[in-house]
Amino acid sequence: MDLKIPDKLYFKIGEVADIAGVKPHVLRYWESEFNAIRPTKSRSKQRLYRQQDIELILRLKDLLYNQGFTISGARKQLRRKQEQLPKASPVDPSSGGNDEQMALPLGGQLDQSLLKEIRQDILRLKKSLEISS
Numbered sequence: 001m002d003l004k005i006p007d008k009l010y011f012k013i014g015e016v017a018d019i020a021g022v023k024p025h026v027l028r029y030w031e032s033e034f035n036a037i038r039p040t041k042s043r044s045k046q047r048l049y050r051q052q053d054i055e056l057i058l059r060l061k062d063l064l065y066n067q068g069f070t071i072s073g074a075r076k077q078l079r080r081k082q083e084q085l086p087k088a089s090p091v092d093p094s095s096g097g098n099d100e101q102m103a104l105p106l107g108g109q110l111d112q113s114l115l116k117e118i119r120q121d122i123l124r125l126k127k128s129l130e131i132s133s
Contacts, residue, residue: 005055009114010048013039020057030060033071036078 005019017024027047031037036056039047049057056078063074 005051008051010040010050011054013047013049016049016054016057019054020061022057022061027057030057034060034075034078036082 011019013024013027017027020027027037031039034056037053037060039049039053042048060074060078063069063077064071069077
């Protein structure tokens, strides 16, 4: 699984299908079977996958196609791996804590630029709520 994933924030289903070497309908099926695969959707309802989604899809493909697991077995295997990961310590958002402490459920780290963008959006939202009240 030494596949190079392009350095982008979001990927469309066709791009993910090409990277993973599966058809788009397989990805949609896996979404229905695995709760961990939850791409965001654009305004036009297109699925937008992140790099951690692609990494999970590649891990899942390896379990199903190369190691011979069933859907149920792969689900158990992924759950077991997730339980073995160290839990992220909670971050107090009011402390202006270290953004690097925020961990994703599957162990990947959030991109620093994405964290800054999210934080700016939240601060803008907070400011607009304060103005309207």
